[in-house]
Amino acid sequence: MPNYFDFEKPIQELEEQIEKTKQLSQKNKLDLNATIKDLEEKMLAEKKRIYSNLTGWQRVQISRHPERPYTLDYIEHCFDDFIEQHGDRNVKDDKAIVGGFAKLGNQTVMVIGHQKGRNTKQRQLRNFGMANPEGYRKALRLMKLAEKFNKPIITLIDTPGASPGLEAEERGQGEAIAKNLLEMSVLKVPVICIVIGEGASGGALGIGVGDKVLMLENTWYSVISPESCSSILWRSWEHKEKAAEALKLTAPDMLKNGLIDGVIPEPLGGAHNETNEMYSRIKDELTKVLNDLSKLDSEKLIEKRIAKFSAMGAFTEA
Amino acid sequence: MSWFKRVKEGIITPTDEKKSVPDGLWHKCPRCKKAVVAKDHEANCYVCPSCNYHDKIGSAEYFGLLFDEGAYAELFANIKPTDPLGFYDTKDYKSRLTESQKKSGLSDALRVGVGKVEEMPLVVACMDFNFIGGSMGSVVGEKIARAIDYARENRIPVMVISKSGGARMMEAAFSLMQMAKTSAKLALLAKEGIPYISLLTDPTTGGVTASFAMLGDFNIAEPEALIGFAGPRVIRETIGKDLPKGFQSSEFLLEHGFVDMIVNRTELKSRLGKLLRMLA
Numbered sequence: 001m002p003n004y005f006d007f008e009k010p011i012q013e014l015e016e017q018i019e020k021t022k023q024l025s026q027k028n029k030l031d032l033n034a035t036i037k038d039l040e041e042k043m044l045a046e047k048k049r050i051y052s053n054l055t056g057w058q059r060v061q062i063s064r065h066p067e068r069p070y071t072l073d074y075i076e077h078c079f080d081d082f083i084e085q086h087g088d089r090n091v092k093d094d095k096a097i098v099g100g101f102a103k104l105g106n107q108t109v110m111v112i113g114h115q116k117g118r119n120t121k122q123r124q125l126r127n128f129g130m131a132n133p134e135g136y137r138k139a140l141r142l143m144k145l146a147e148k149f150n151k152p153i154i155t156l157i158d159t160p161g162a163s164p165g166l167e168a169e170e171r172g173q174g175e176a177i178a179k180n181l182l183e184m185s186v187l188k189v190p191v192i193c194i195v196i197g198e199g200a201s202g203g204a205l206g207i208g209v210g211d212k213v214l215m216l217e218n219t220w221y222s223v224i225s226p227e228s229c230s231s232i233l234w235r236s237w238e239h240k241e242k243a244a245e246a247l248k249l250t251a252p253d254m255l256k257n258g259l260i261d262g263v264i265p266e267p268l269g270g271a272h273n274e275t276n277e278m279y280s281r282i283k284d285e286l287t288k289v290l291n292d293l294s295k296l297d298s299e300k301l302i303e304k305r306i307a308k309f310s311a312m313g314a315f316t317e318a
Numbered sequence: 319m320s321w322f323k324r325v326k327e328g329i330i331t332p333t334d335e336k337k338s339v340p341d342g343l344w345h346k347c348p349r350c351k352k353a354v355v356a357k358d359h360e361a362n363c364y365v366c367p368s369c370n371y372h373d374k375i376g377s378a379e380y381f382g383l384l385f386d387e388g389a390y391a392e393l394f395a396n397i398k399p400t401d402p403l404g405f406y407d408t409k410d411y412k413s414r415l416t417e418s419q420k421k422s423g424l425s426d427a428l429r430v431g432v433g434k435v436e437e438m439p440l441v442v443a444c445m446d447f448n449f450i451g452g453s454m455g456s457v458v459g460e461k462i463a464r465a466i467d468y469a470r471e472n473r474i475p476v477m478v479i480s481k482s483g484g485a486r487m488m489e490a491a492f493s494l495m496q497m498a499k500t501s502a503k504l505a506l507l508a509k510e511g512i513p514y515i516s517l518l519t520d521p522t523t524g525g526v527t528a529s530f531a532m533l534g535d536f537n538i539a540e541p542e543a544l545i546g547f548a549g550p551r552v553i554r555e556t557i558g559k560d561l562p563k564g565f566q567s568s569e570f571l572l573e574h575g576f577v578d579m580i581v582n583r584t585e586l587k588s589r590l591g592k593l594l595r596m597l598a
Contacts (some may be wrong), residue, residue: 162528164548164556169566172576174527174547178501182533185502186509201485201494202528202547209498223485223494223525233407233487247490248403257402259491306502310463312495313456314402 003066007050007058014043047268054218056244056253060226062218063197067272069279070129071098071113071156074196077279078286079104079111085142087134091171094135096127096163097207099142101151104286110146112139112207113156116197129198130163133176136206140180143187152190152290155207160225162203177206184209185309186302190293192286194264195219195251196271211305212289215251216278217266221259222249259312347371363583372540372583374520376422377429377444380479384442384587390433393441394464399426399457402492411488414450422449426457427482430465432474436591438598441469444479445526452482454526455489459496462530466503470510475594477515480531483549484524497529504533513597515590518545518568518577536593537577538586539568545577 004012018039025032054062062068075082079102086093099112114131117123131139139155146153162173184191184207191210199208199221215221224232226244231237248254251263264285267274293301345359346352350369359366363383364373382388405411419425427449432441443465445452462478469476485493507514516534518527520543527547531537539545546566554561564570571577581589 162547164552166553166557166561166565169546169548169553170574172532172574175532175576177528177547178497178530178532181498181501181529182505182508185498186505202497202525205494205497206528209502222491223489224487229487239407243407246403246405246407247487249490254491257491259495306506309495309498309502312492312499313460314400314489314492315456315460316398316400318396318398 005058005061007054007061010046011043011050014039014046018043051268051270054250055241056220056247056250057226057241059218059250060198060220060240060244062270063220065270065272066118068197069271069275070118070158071111071115071196073275074113074156074279074282075102075111077276078283079109082111085145086138088137088141090137091134094127094132094138095125096129096131096159097135097139099139101146104154104283104290107290108149108151109290110142110151110153111156112142112153113196114159114204114207116158127163129159130161131159131203131206132163132165132168133171133173136162136173136176136180139207140183143184143191147187147189150189152192152293153187153210154286155191155193155210157193157195157199157204157208157221158197159200159203160198161200162206177202180206181209185306188298188302190290190296190301191305192289192293194282194286195221195260198225200225209305209309211293211301211308212262213260214262214264214285214289215254215260216264216271217251218270219251220244220249221251221254222247261308345373348373363586365583370541370582372520372542374447374481376446376448377424377431377479380444381429381431381433381442383583384435384440384590385431385433386435386437390431390442393430393432393468394461395425395429397426397457397460397464399455401488402456403488403490405488405490407488414488418449422446424449426455426461427452427486428454428458428461430461430468432468435587435594438591438594439472439474440590440594441465441474441476442479443476445481447481447521450486450488452526453484453486453493454482454496455486455493456496458482458486459493459499462496462500463503466500466507466514469512470507473510473512475513475515475597476507477517477590478530478534479517479519480522480526481519482522482524482526484526494525497525500530501533504530508535513594515593517586518571519543521545523547523549532576534578536579538589539571539577539580540583540586541568541580543568545571 082102084100116129117126193210195215226240229243230239267277271278347366349371352368518539
């Protein structure tokens with residue numbers, strides 16, 4: 001049985017009805033194809049209606065769907081010959097961030113991304129996609145390597161935030177992220193960042209300074225998660241829906257506010273619903289964007305990248 | 319059973335330590351509760367002479383005690399906040415801004431001044447904690463970015479004084495991107511070989527720590543300041559244990575290698591002068 005969200009209830013009911021009708025027709029050897037077709041059309045219409053009117057909170061839920069593709073899934077299906085590298089050469093290997101060279105078509109690229117786990121054991125191993133300082137430092141090491149060999153960098157963002165903990169603070173979580181922001185802004189090779197799930201705050205931005213920053217349609221990106229925002233501003237976790245609206249954290253809102261460069265549409269029902277379609281859309285988009293960026297020399301790339309982030313902000317100047 | 323029962327729990331001050339301090343003339347240290355003449359307290363850079371508690375002060379005080387004769391020119395004061403998202407929680411952001419502006423007399427949580435410190439020119443961008451918790455929104459980010467541009471154009475070293483709870487939630491992702499903006503500008507400053515000093519004061523947390531505050535050529539902390547990425551409450555809730563004493567203090571950061579030195583505020587100006595002369 002697939003996972004349904006609350007807001008997908010009408011879809012679930014229709015799906016169950018279709019299943020029942022199919023069983024009935026088999027059992028009683030009745031020709032109910034017309035009814036089934038009718039129901040299927042109804043379900044498709046319902047799905048389209050629901051998915052074209054998603055609220056911020058509903059998109060947050062989709063971005064966390066347990067069957068949603070993670071970084072390693074994209075690496076497996078959009079790239080070839082991935083050679084994973086480990087460790088920050090300092091403390092340890094952070095399993096919440098993975099990375100290494102791979103082929104995108106004929107082009108060698110460096111792919112780096114947050115990695116979540118699918119079951120309890122994996123989730124613990126990957127620390128729920130919450131990286132420690134050594135994760136950000138591994139990412140930077142790999143980015144510098146890509147720069148050295150003049151290969152473009154692709155980062156995939158999917159984190160509920162940088163890891164909060166004793167060791168993270170001892171080893172300088174703030175410094176690790178800050179350093180990445182500074183260094184990424186002057187990398188001499190093209191950098192493309194895609195939010196594939198959750199884009200929470202500094203933990204996301206820590207691998208998110210790029211020439212093109214894209215978001216999948218049903219992801220979120222903001223300074224704080226709606227739950228934490230609710231608990232701070234309303235002093236309760238109950239107002240997460242309101243917080244999700246207030247934060248304007250969806251891909252269309254982020255594009256409208258000029259804080260990202262584009263939105264990659266997801267298949268109907270979300271990326272998890274038709275993963276192959278999602279993989280091919282990402283691969284096409286990456287190929288296209290890489291081709292565009294390869295026309296710029298490194299000086300121009302850096303200049304444009306810094307100018308883009310420098311222009312972000314809303315204020316008046318009287 | 320005594321005829322007198324204390325209603326409020328937790329009042330344990332012995333009678334001989336109780337002080338009644340008239341407002342204005344005297345300053346009572348919030349930590350050791352000892353009183354000092356307000357003028358002497360100011361002359362001591364708002365540091366308690368008894369327990370060395372560094373009182374939380376704002377940009378006006380820092381500019382006054384750092385710049386020679388207290389003289390400086392304010393830069394970019396015309397940059398003012400707006401409400402780009404129409405943000406509304408228990409109160410709308412617009413009224414929050416107006417209220418904070420009225421209460422603090424400031425337009426946002428950071429001011430930039432340029433002047434001389436022991437005759438050495440310095441651009442200082444200083445955060446004001448009493449404006450929405452010193453939170454970083456678009457104005458804070460933009461002013462820091464322009465302070466850095468000014469420093470590059472005029473080849474003057476720059477110092478940012480951090481005192482902030484982190485990014486400003488009411489500007490959501492606009493706030494987040496100020497981290498990238500300020501860090502990118504610092505990369506340009508570094509290319510030109512112009513010194514950047516980060517002064518970390520109590521408190522420096524969140525997105526401020528994870529951007530310009532940790533990127534100094536010199537990271538200087540005031541004593542016993544709270545400095546960290548995640549707030550102590552969040553960490554306590556995550557790990558389900560009490561935090562060790564002194565965790566995320568200036569001294570803890572010095573020990574773990576993230577600040578270069580801890581400098582008493584009373585010695586800050588002379589230390590900066592020395593540093594600036596050495597690098598000139």
